[in-house]
Amino acid sequence: MLFRYLLILLVLLPIKAFALIEVDITRGNLNPLPVAVSPLAIDKSSKENFKKILKKENLGSEISMIVENNLKQSGLFNPLNKDAFLQEPDIANLKPRFEDWNLIKAQALVTGKVTFVDEKLRVEFRLWDVLAGKEMMALAFTTVPSNWRRVGHIITDKVYERLTGEKGYFDTRIIYISEKGPKTNRIKKLAIMDQDGFNNKYLTLGNELVLTPRFSPTNQMVTYLSYFKNLPRVYLLDIETGMQEVVGDFPGMTFAPRFSPDGKKIIMSFAKDGNSDIYTMDLENRIVERISNHPSIDTSPSYSPDGKYITFNSDRSGYQQIYIMKSNGKNVKRISFGNGLYGTPVWSPRGDLIAFTKLHKGKFYIGVMRTDGTGERLLTENYYQEAPSWSPNGRVLIFYRETKTNAKGEGFSAKLWSIDLTGYNEKMVETETDASDPSWSSLLSN
Amino acid sequence: MNRNVIISFGLHTLFVIITAMSLPFLSKKPIDLPPIISVELIQITDKTNIPFAPKAKKIIEKVKEKEKKLVSEQAPPKKIKKQKPDAVPLPDEKIEKIKKIKDEKQNPEKVETEIKQISEFEKKELFDTNNIAALIDKSKMESAETNKKIDKVSQNQDKEMDYGGLTLSEEDALKAQIFGCWSIPLGLPFNENLLVRIKLQLKPDGSIIRTEILDHARMNRPGQAFYKVLAESALRAIKLCQPLRVPSTGYERWKDMQLNFDAREMLEG
Numbered sequence: 228m229l230f231r232y233l234l235i236l237l238v239l240l241p242i243k244a245f246a247l248i249e250v251d252i253t254r255g256n257l258n259p260l261p262v263a264v265s266p267l268a269i270d271k272s273s274k275e276n277f278k279k280i281l282k283k284e285n286l287g288s289e290i291s292m293i294v295e296n297n298l299k300q301s302g303l304f305n306p307l308n309k310d311a312f313l314q315e316p317d318i319a320n321l322k323p324r325f326e327d328w329n330l331i332k333a334q335a336l337v338t339g340k341v342t343f344v345d346e347k348l349r350v351e352f353r354l355w356d357v358l359a360g361k362e363m364m365a366l367a368f369t370t371v372p373s374n375w376r377r378v379g380h381i382i383t384d385k386v387y388e389r390l391t392g393e394k395g396y397f398d399t400r401i402i403y404i405s406e407k408g409p410k411t412n413r414i415k416k417l418a419i420m421d422q423d424g425f426n427n428k429y430l431t432l433g434n435e436l437v438l439t440p441r442f443s444p445t446n447q448m449v450t451y452l453s454y455f456k457n458l459p460r461v462y463l464l465d466i467e468t469g470m471q472e473v474v475g476d477f478p479g480m481t482f483a484p485r486f487s488p489d490g491k492k493i494i495m496s497f498a499k500d501g502n503s504d505i506y507t508m509d510l511e512n513r514i515v516e517r518i519s520n521h522p523s524i525d526t527s528p529s530y531s532p533d534g535k536y537i538t539f540n541s542d543r544s545g546y547q548q549i550y551i552m553k554s555n556g557k558n559v560k561r562i563s564f565g566n567g568l569y570g571t572p573v574w575s576p577r578g579d580l581i582a583f584t585k586l587h588k589g590k591f592y593i594g595v596m597r598t599d600g601t602g603e604r605l606l607t608e609n610y611y612q613e614a615p616s617w618s619p620n621g622r623v624l625i626f627y628r629e630t631k632t633n634a635k636g637e638g639f640s641a642k643l644w645s646i647d648l649t650g651y652n653e654k655m656v657e658t659e660t661d662a663s664d665p666s667w668s669s670l671l672s673n
Numbered sequence: 674m675n676r677n678v679i680i681s682f683g684l685h686t687l688f689v690i691i692t693a694m695s696l697p698f699l700s701k702k703p704i705d706l707p708p709i710i711s712v713e714l715i716q717i718t719d720k721t722n723i724p725f726a727p728k729a730k731k732i733i734e735k736v737k738e739k740e741k742k743l744v745s746e747q748a749p750p751k752k753i754k755k756q757k758p759d760a761v762p763l764p765d766e767k768i769e770k771i772k773k774i775k776d777e778k779q780n781p782e783k784v785e786t787e788i789k790q791i792s793e794f795e796k797k798e799l800f801d802t803n804n805i806a807a808l809i810d811k812s813k814m815e816s817a818e819t820n821k822k823i824d825k826v827s828q829n830q831d832k833e834m835d836y837g838g839l840t841l842s843e844e845d846a847l848k849a850q851i852f853g854c855w856s857i858p859l860g861l862p863f864n865e866n867l868l869v870r871i872k873l874q875l876k877p878d879g880s881i882i883r884t885e886i887l888d889h890a891r892m893n894r895p896g897q898a899f900y901k902v903l904a905e906s907a908l909r910a911i912k913l914c915q916p917l918r919v920p921s922t923g924y925e926r927w928k929d930m931q932l933n934f935d936a937r938e939m940l941e942g
Contacts, residue, residue: 247872248838249931250847253938255855255910303859334856334909356905358912363905392902393860579864622860 257649259305260390263333263357264295266309267350268317273343280372287316287341290350293379294337294386296423297397301387301623302652307333320353325360333357337386348372352382354389364389376425381672396618397422400466400668401625402440402449403643405429406661410632410639417451419466422618422667424657430464439483439614442668444532444576445490449666450474452484461493463510466668474508475515483527488534494518496526496539505539505556518556529581530554531574531598538562538572538581538598549583551598562600571614574598577621580648584613584626593626595648606650619669623647625656627663839927843920850918855910857936858902867936869904871911877924879916884908887931907934 267287269277277286298304312319313327320338328336339352351367366385368378377398384395405418417430417437431437431453440451447466452459461474461484474484479498486493493508505519505528519525523543530537538551549563549572563569567587574581578598585592585605591612594605612628625645632639641663643656656665839847861867870887886892886908892901911917911932919927 246838247929247931248927249933250839250844250851251933251935252848252851252855252907252910253935254848254852255857255906255934255936255939256853257859257939258856260856334913356909358909359905388860390902391858391860392862392899620860 259303260334261307261332262298262304262335262337262386262390263307263312263328263331264291264298264309264337265312265314265319265339266291266316267339267341267352268315268320269341273341276343277341277348277372281375283375286348286375287339290341290375290379290382291337291339293376293423294383297380297383298386300423300654302647302649303387303391307331323355323357325355325357328355328357335363335386335390337382339382343372344369346372348375348378350378350382352385354386376421377671380421380423384670384672393622394620394670396620396623396667396670398670398672399619400671401643401656401665402430402442402466402668403627403658403662403665404437404440405658406641406663407433417449417464418658418660418662420658427659430469439664441483441485441666443486443490444488444619444669445486447668447671448486448490450484450486450493461495474510475513479503485529487530488532494528494530494537496528505537518554519552519559520556521559525550527571529573532576532578536574536598538574540570540572549581549596549600551581562598563596563603564600565603573615573617575617575621576619580621582615582617582624584615593624593646595624604650606646606648607644607653612644614664616666618667623652625665625667627665629663839920846918850914851910851932854914855934856906857939858899858906859940861899861903861936861940865899867903867940869900869907869934871904871907871932871934873911873917873930873932875917875919875928875930877928879919881911881915881917884911903934903936907932910934 266285267290269285269287274285274287277283283289295306298306311331313330314324316338317340319336320340323336323338334357336355336357337352338355339350342349347369348371349367349369351365353362354364355361356363364385366382368381370378380398383397387393387395387397399422400419401422402417402419405416407414407416414433415437416433417440418427419430420427436454438452438454440449442449449464449466451462451464453462454460455476458476458478460476462471463474464471474493477495477497484493484495487507491510493510494505495508496503496505502522503524503526504517504521505525506515506517508515518528518537519539519541521541521543523541525539525541525543528537528539535554536551537554538549540547541550542548543550544561547568547570548561549569550559550561552559562581563583565585565587567585569583569585571584572581573583575595580595581598582593582595585594590608591610592605593607593612593615594603596603606624609628610631612626615624615626617624623645624647625643627641628644629641630638641661643658643662643665644653645656646653656662838844872885872887873881874883876882886904888900891897892904894900
């Protein structure tokens, strides 16, 4: 009986059931993230030692400046003005007062300490989540003092990776062709610099014409083309040791040699029997293999990061377009169908996009498209620009741009420019001389 | 025996009928239908083809003239003075005019009735200054009644909402706020599942008591390092936005809430 009553009671009682409210957030902002980069704290004796060795007044501030500039250049971060910082660097490194950093709208904070230990530079840094009030990362590096700029770049890479979810591209170098002199008689040298334009070095003397240097995706090797007695010759150069070797003479070469993703092969195009096709060369046994075989002109080959596909440009449809094929030369498929001429296709290290140069109605464009040819986006337009090269994380492209000469033949210049995939963050990369044909290295600290 | 059964049946039937008639809950209330509002569908054209009422036309013309004169610098002030409201023809005069015209052309009897109808209609529309106070009073009463009606509806709706989700406008307000706070990490691989579900416990003012990432275990899985970055960015957005733009009423229904952050749409562009 009691059970019946209970049953009736249960039926009659109003049951208040609250379903959990769910709200879908599918949009956000792409504004640069406000970051505070506090100067790295440095004690008095370390300061004096570094001043003697490196001639730098305050190495802590110098390193933090590198981090700040890198983050700013990326376009994804907004480093806040140091004048607004309320906390001293040494205290901030131990325990930041998050309220103070919150007050200046910082969402992330970088603090650190520089010390001179056993003739070496020791840098420790911490990344803080200001809103959550917790430490996100803490690392320390020890190196020779002359490497202080690299330490700044490595810190930026770590911060970038922790906050964006992808690897950074700051501890990298760019190899390019330095150009000097009048347009009719240019002296071209092979040059290398850090990605921010510092530590510029010349690798050749400028006696011979050098062209199209390309970094290996796996190590610090460079392949480039140089004319020896008016014959194009492919060289291999080890940046670390300075060792250089000749890969071979390739008469009739039409475009840049490039490494395969494993660094064991070089892919290039050259004319044989009056027909320009794509070939590979195994660097160990120097065996040359023909990949494409078509009466048209096939040039500018570039491997996909997994090495299974090759993108190249060809005029087999009547005018220059981008194609992809399997690495054995089969299943050739055209992917570019827009108006104009397409050239210099380069597969992104992420594997998702192909960058290219496009010529349409007298203007040159740098653009990207998906590997199936869809989603073509033109990032930048100018009078003359070409040869895009990807940053190792596949977010930024570096290329070169030439300016028009006036009637007197003056005003010509060639400079390196970088642009990210959004197309908004376009910047000129400072070089000592005019520059062309840039190629971005992989991360040095890998 | 049969007689008793018939009497009993008859009495029972009577009893049932009386009960059915008298019990209030059985009698259905008449459905309170709202008054039908007739809506006339008209063709929208660039210019109106409806002729102005003769009175209105005259008033508009006079107003135009007045404006012209006011704009003109040369216009003498005296003329403006002459533009008196007396110049507007009285409805009776106007009706008489119409009557005269109609008399000349058509059957007087028919026209008379038609005109009478028109004039009565127009009389009603005429603005009588003596009745302003009465009109205001009436409008006050009417508005008070409608307010009461609205209040009743809103209270009922509020009760219903206590058991439901957020309304569209409430949800939109909250979304718009969080959109502004969420800095999406651009390096995320967009071919992966980029959904982070965060459960919130809120104070009545919209500030956060507690946050919980529902797929917390995913952070430590191999190859899912990006998920940590994404989840942290979502938590930062919530903290940056607080207090959240939550409704001022019905705390019980939204004190626990789940936000599903999905970055894929933005990153795929």
